Each structure stands twice: as C-alpha cells, then as structure tokens.
Amino acid sequence: MDIIRVGPGFAAELRGVTLADVANDDAAYAAVRAAFEEHSVLVFRSQEVTDEGQLAFSRRFGPPEVTKVGSLGTGSHFVILTTIGPDGKVVPADHRYAMRNKANQLWHTDSSFKKTPALTSILSARIIPANGGETEFVSTRLAFEKLTPTRQKQLANSFAWHDYAHSRGKIAADLASAEERAALPPVCWRMVWKNPVNGRGALYLASHAYAVEGMERAAGEKLIDELMAAATAPGTSYVHAWKGGDVVMWDNRATMHRGRPWPAHEARLMVRTTISATAADGLEAMRPPSQQAAE
Numbered sequence: 001m002d003i004i005r006v007g008p009g010f011a012a013e014l015r016g017v018t019l020a021d022v023a024n025d026d027a028a029y030a031a032v033r034a035a036f037e038e039h040s041v042l043v044f045r046s047q048e049v050t051d052e053g054q055l056a057f058s059r060r061f062g063p064p065e066v067t068k069v070g071s072l073g074t075g076s077h078f079v080i081l082t083t084i085g086p087d088g089k090v091v092p093a094d095h096r097y098a099m100r101n102k103a104n105q106l107w108h109t110d111s112s113f114k115k116t117p118a119l120t121s122i123l124s125a126r127i128i129p130a131n132g133g134e135t136e137f138v139s140t141r142l143a144f145e146k147l148t149p150t151r152q153k154q155l156a157n158s159f160a161w162h163d164y165a166h167s168r169g170k171i172a173a174d175l176a177s178a179e180e181r182a183a184l185p186p187v188c189w190r191m192v193w194k195n196p197v198n199g200r201g202a203l204y205l206a207s208h209a210y211a212v213e214g215m216e217r218a219a220g221e222k223l224i225d226e227l228m229a230a231a232t233a234p235g236t237s238y239v240h241a242w243k244g245g246d247v248v249m250w251d252n253r254a255t256m257h258r259g260r261p262w263p264a265h266e267a268r269l270m271v272r273t274t275i276s277a278t279a280a281d282g283l284e285a286m287r288p289p290s291q292q293a294a295e
C-alpha cells in the first residue's frame, strides 16, 4: 500500500489497496486504519463499488448507522444523496432533495447532532456531474493546533450544543420536518475531540453547532463563528474532484467538509455509509461531565 499526501498537511490517497482487501484481510484493515488515524481523509480511486462491498468495508471500522427519518435510505445502512427524482429525472432547484444539497454545502461534520456521533463517513461516487460537485475538506486538528495553549485548554473544557434543525434552518425555516425535530433533539459535546491513538486534539464543530454551554447565546455564536472561520481559512482545504470509482472516507472527529455546487440540471448520485463512534474512538470523554456521571 502506498500513501500519497494530497492535501495541505492532511488527506492522502491510498494506492495498492481495495475496499475488498480491507473487508477481507486483517493486515490491510490495520494499515488503512493507521492511515485513517494519521491523515484524517483517505481517497481510494478506481474501485468497483457495490452497496454490499461498501458496507463490508465500512463495518471494519465499527457499527454502521441506521439512516435517520427524513433521509433517502431511511432504516437502511445507506444514505442516498441524489438529485434524481422517483421518475428518473433531475429534480428542480426548489425540490427538497436540491435544498438538502444546499444545506450540505455548509461546513459540517456528519452526525454531530445525533445521540451517538460518527467516527467516519464513507462516500462513493455513483453518478457524477461533468463539472462541480466536489467535496471540500479541512482539518480541525490542524486548526486546533494553531491555537494558543491557553485557548486550547479553554476549548478542551468547553461544550457546544448541536442541532440538526439549526443547520437546516439556515437554508429554509421548514427544511427540518417536525418528525426530524422530534427524532433529533439537541445534543451537547465537548468542543475538542482527543484522538486516543495519537493523543492529538481536534476542534469538534459543525454548521449544526449553535450555542456554547454556560455562555450567553450571542457570545457563544460569536465564538463558534470565529473558530469555524479560522478552521476554514483560505488555503487550508483539500478539494476532492470526484471521478467514477472514487471512494473517500473521512474522520468526523478531526475534519469538517462541505459539498460544492454543480449545474442544477446535471444528475448526481452518491452513496454514504456512516460508522458510529465508540468508546475506543474517544467518545466517552466527549460527553458533558453531568452525562458521564449519569450513564
């Protein structure tokens, strides 16, 4: 397996290894897992991807999420991100699918709004537009390491509230349905996720974050906005331009990402599997002290 760095201080393409190798071979998994801990974003090119193959690969990293209510693929282990409607045609720009893509274009980390957040997301390209539709990543680990030690310490002892309805509300007031709101009440996480393998901290932020525990609402929002801006400053991102057969996985503990736009009339179909974080991934320390005591 060869590791080729592709981003500014993070992100790497892996060559000489397939999804099937990782699914079937312990040594291949161990090598890819080590690269994942180190590089945060991994790119696999020219893969022969099936739903089953993607899921078998994904399961190596932990328990797969069951897709939430209101998303295509609900109840399965797959999230279907598409602009193709049930009639086989590309949906209009004001369609719910298209609005969801807009929400996906805000900087975020997947599933920070869930009761169990995500370790990693695995995204495969099935139908891609000729232009645009890239996925852009930043390292919240590198962003954290740029802060002063005082600031790092302060944030490591701060907690932020995350709410799916908040990020969707930035696009349209009713984009999160009543059913989704009921299923996804706000959750609170430490603002720094420490990787238990290498001990490195990363800012844990997203478009879903809306308040800092113990701070005035406006002051908390300002802090979140400043940290988001610093973490996504120009020159810090890796932009993945998708090709057929590409699979990209990322560490939701140490990155943020956003989708980039593409011409609305062009079809795009991507399939995501998402692996929940577990205690081995540093999850327990992310909970506010009150919840640690209660569980």
Ligand SMILES: [Fe+2]
Pocket: 104, 108, 109, 110, 257
């Ligand atoms: Fe995402």
